[in-house]
Amino acid sequence: MKSVKPKKNLGQHFLTDLGIARRIADTVDACPDIPVLEIGPGMGVLTQYLIEKPREVKAVEIDAESVAYLYERFPKLRENILGEDFLQMDLTKIFDGKQFVLTGNYPYDISSQIFFKMLDYKDLIPCCTGMIQREVALRMAAAPGSKAYGILSVLIQAWYDVEYLFTVDENVFNPPPKVKSAVIRMTRNKVTDIGCDERLFKRVVKTVFNQRRKMLRVSLRQIFNAVKPTDGFYEQDIMTKRPEQLSIPQFVELTNMVEEQLKIIGQ
Structure with missing residues (x-):
């Protein structure tokens, strides 16, 4: 052959x-x-x-x-x-x-x-x-x-x-x-429900890692299309972290926080 x-x-x-x-x-x-x-x-x-x-x-x-x-x-x-x-x-x-x-x-x-x-x-x-x-x-x-x-x-x-x-x-x-x-x-693994919206989870992860050197309070602004989230959203402790510092449960928590804001501002 x-x-x-x-x-x-x-x-x-x-x-x-x-x-x-x-x-x-x-x-x-x-x-x-x-x-x-x-x-x-x-x-x-x-x-x-x-x-x-x-x-x-x-x-x-x-x-x-x-x-x-x-x-x-x-x-x-x-x-x-x-x-x-x-x-x-x-x-x-x-x-x-x-x-x-x-x-x-x-x-x-x-x-x-x-x-x-x-x-x-x-x-x-x-x-x-x-x-x-x-x-x-x-x-x-x-x-x-x-x-x-x-x-x-x-x-x-x-x-x-x-x-x-x-x-x-x-x-x-x-x-x-x-x-x-x-x-x-x-x-x-044994996970059947990640604990948040899977599509938004992917979007959040990709968005913040695309600006991995920046704090979350900066990189997350892309998701909200220039609409400002409610007062205090960017002041939370997690927002001072960079993406590589977050565990998977923390990314799930962050995704749920983002989803709540998106519902509030109507996006």
Whole structure:
């Protein structure tokens, strides 16, 4: 079989270390007995170990050359190789509405978009594992008060427990990326109701982190469209904090405060 040429425009960096590939495949064992969806299988280095497990495996790949290669290498998997764009898929249809594990050697340039989509389907995805850029992994696992703590940290940790499992060096890829990689695992926590309006929660988190060096009393003004909240709103203690200082419960509290003000001023 002719090898697939990595494509720069798709952010393809093919893993060549079989030992690491097996370790990544084994991360899905934290959520046994449910199907697995692999994103971006490329030449199947991870796929070959996933299909050894006693569960259904499907793989979604946007690169037509890789799809053709996978058809030839894994003929029994042919019907489960989906030549589509993951970001455009309706995930409820992949396993007929059943829960599944999400895994893969994720394209670095769209990894954040992949995880935001995961959040949209969080009730279908109790476990997500795989390899991403180390910097992104550190942000996802970061605790309040750290420089890495940001939008991804808050939105993901509100619904998932994040584990940074291990670091992967550049020299085990073809072509080698310019950054180190990391393998992570996210497991759904027991939260079913976050305690505030989810859409507004996302909006508040993104708004304040977009001006992360400013106090909340400054960055929150964008949400109110130049309409002044009631007297005393900006004088509360929490308003002197910067976003990286807030825990997830504090972001929930802040969201409820903002929602109350929006109702008062009629927005």
